[in-house]
Amino acid sequence: MTLLLGAIADDFTGATDLCNTLVNEGMRAVQIIGVPDETTDFGDADAMVIALKTRTAPVQEAVLQSLAAYDWLVARGAAVVVEKFCSTFDSTPEGNIGAITDALMERAQRDVIVLCPAFPENGRTIYQGHLFVGPDLLSDSSMKDHPLTPMRDASIVRLMEAQSKGRGGVVPLQIVQQGPDAIRGAIDDLAAQGVRYVIADSITRADLRILGAALADHTLVGGGSGIALGLPENLRQSGQLGEFRNPELPRATGRRLVLAGSCSAATRGQIAHVRDQYANRKINIDDIVAGKDVVAALTDWAIAQPDGMPVMIYASADPQEVKATQQKYGVQRAGEVLEQTLGQLAIHLTAAGFDRLIVAGGETSGAVVSALGVQGLRIGPEIAPGVPWTETLSPHPVALALKSGNFGAETFFDDAFGMLT
Numbered sequence: 001m002t003l004l005l006g007a008i009a010d011d012f013t014g015a016t017d018l019c020n021t022l023v024n025e026g027m028r029a030v031q032i033i034g035v036p037d038e039t040t041d042f043g044d045a046d047a048m049v050i051a052l053k054t055r056t057a058p059v060q061e062a063v064l065q066s067l068a069a070y071d072w073l074v075a076r077g078a079a080v081v082v083e084k085f086c087s088t089f090d091s092t093p094e095g096n097i098g099a100i101t102d103a104l105m106e107r108a109q110r111d112v113i114v115l116c117p118a119f120p121e122n123g124r125t126i127y128q129g130h131l132f133v134g135p136d137l138l139s140d141s142s143m144k145d146h147p148l149t150p151m152r153d154a155s156i157v158r159l160m161e162a163q164s165k166g167r168g169g170v171v172p173l174q175i176v177q178q179g180p181d182a183i184r185g186a187i188d189d190l191a192a193q194g195v196r197y198v199i200a201d202s203i204t205r206a207d208l209r210i211l212g213a214a215l216a217d218h219t220l221v222g223g224g225s226g227i228a229l230g231l232p233e234n235l236r237q238s239g240q241l242g243e244f245r246n247p248e249l250p251r252a253t254g255r256r257l258v259l260a261g262s263c264s265a266a267t268r269g270q271i272a273h274v275r276d277q278y279a280n281r282k283i284n285i286d287d288i289v290a291g292k293d294v295v296a297a298l299t300d301w302a303i304a305q306p307d308g309m310p311v312m313i314y315a316s317a318d319p320q321e322v323k324a325t326q327q328k329y330g331v332q333r334a335g336e337v338l339e340q341t342l343g344q345l346a347i348h349l350t351a352a353g354f355d356r357l358i359v360a361g362g363e364t365s366g367a368v369v370s371a372l373g374v375q376g377l378r379i380g381p382e383i384a385p386g387v388p389w390t391e392t393l394s395p396h397p398v399a400l401a402l403k404s405g406n407f408g409a410e411t412f413f414d415d416a417f418g419m420l421t
């Protein structure tokens with residue numbers, strides 16, 4: 001079985017989001033946690049997405065890990081590689097999107113790359129090279145206040161040029177909507193002018209499909225999960241990808257658990273929505289820092305809850321409370337302490353039979369998946385745009401939904417568990 005498409009994602013929920021797009025287009029996808037060793041077997045899959053935690057890692061470390069992931073995928077036959085970054089272009093002036101892109105281009109011997117973070121179903125669109133979140137420019141959206149990667153500019157060309165080696169240019173929507181030939185012509189024109197990074201406009205899924213068709217000969221592309229929307233069809237047209245495969249739900253039937261570390265408005269709304277129905281507890285960071293065994297106490301409490309009732313444990317708080325906690329303990333330490341606690345809870349509670357688990361937040365998902373020692377995830381059906389059910393590739397599979405902070409409707413937790421019953 002040949003690997004058709006490989007991808008390198010800069011965070012765990014981003015990897016799941018991309019897998020979801022590929023599975024929705026009929027591919028069998030596996031998410032791999034970190035760069036695996038030579039011997040690990042992930043079974044048959046058309047697409048493999050390596051999930052890294054490189055979004056805010058030191059630039060050099062992010063580049064080295066991304067190159068190792070690229071080499072691993074190409075060694076397994078991937079003819080197309082997608083560099084997956086956030087649909088809100090989460091990065092700093094130092095990187096890491098620019099630095100990773102430059103390194104991958106050099107490795108893939110490409111002079112030009114097409115980049116497109118659009119994700120229209122979740123409100124991320126690109127017009128004239130500017131990224132919008134819903135009705136707002138990225139720089140006017142809540143992303144301007146992100147604690148780690150505040151986004152204060154919406155021009156992807158400027159953002160990209162600030163963190164990379166070359167020049168950017170735009171294929172405007174008017175050209176994209178003329179079709180694949182027009183897009184290819186525009187890319188060639190930009191390349192002839194010395195442009196390295198071609199930002200393609202897209203405001204609908206139809207635009208992304210046209211863009212995908214135009215990229216049939218590109219061995220390296222970059223973007224949000226939307227950049228991959230049209231790629232499976234190229235593989236089908238060229239006879240490499242077989243029949244459409246329907247994803248299977250995870251098989252776990254045990255107790256239900258939500259672990260939430262995301263403080264986004266969407267996650268807080270989802271928590272509020274089930275607070276009266278799920279047994280729930282908020283983690284008290286002061287107790288952890290004071291040395292109390294919060295993990296043991298919460299584990300005992302969760303196990304003692306009625307069997308049929310979902311249990312929810314969360315650190316999530318509103319911006320004022322988060323700010324106060326960060327001032328008290330430091331941004332990094334507060335995050336790490338809570339992530340570690342949620343990771344430990346995942347270990348104890350999955351062992352106690354909570355094998356249907358939703359995790360909210362990208363960093364939090366990284367912490368939980370790493371704590372559980374998961375090597376890979378088989379991707380199942382979609383719960384909400386960008387979020388599928390997955391199943392751990394392990395002797396005792398756990399059903400896992402890794403939810404990006406901003407994704408999902410208010411009813412997300414019920415929607416997800418409802419699919420499994």
Ligand SMILES: Nc1ncnc2c1ncn2[C@@H]1O[C@H](COP(=O)(O)OP(=O)(O)OP(=O)(O)O)[C@@H](O)[C@H]1O
Binds near residue numbers: 316321363365405
């Ligand atoms: N009450 C709190 N005070 C301070 N930090 C918190 C609090 N609750 C959670 N955190 C930390 O905030 C961070 C949230 O990041 P995470 O990536 O999990 O969510 P997100 O940014 O909403 O999601 P995504 O990256 O998918 O958009 C984590 O490091 C978490 O530990």
Ligand SMILES: O=C(O)[C@@H](O)C(=O)CO
Binds near residue numbers: 015225362404405
């Ligand atoms: O592209 C997105 O918005 C998500 O997949 C993501 O990367 C969130 O961290």
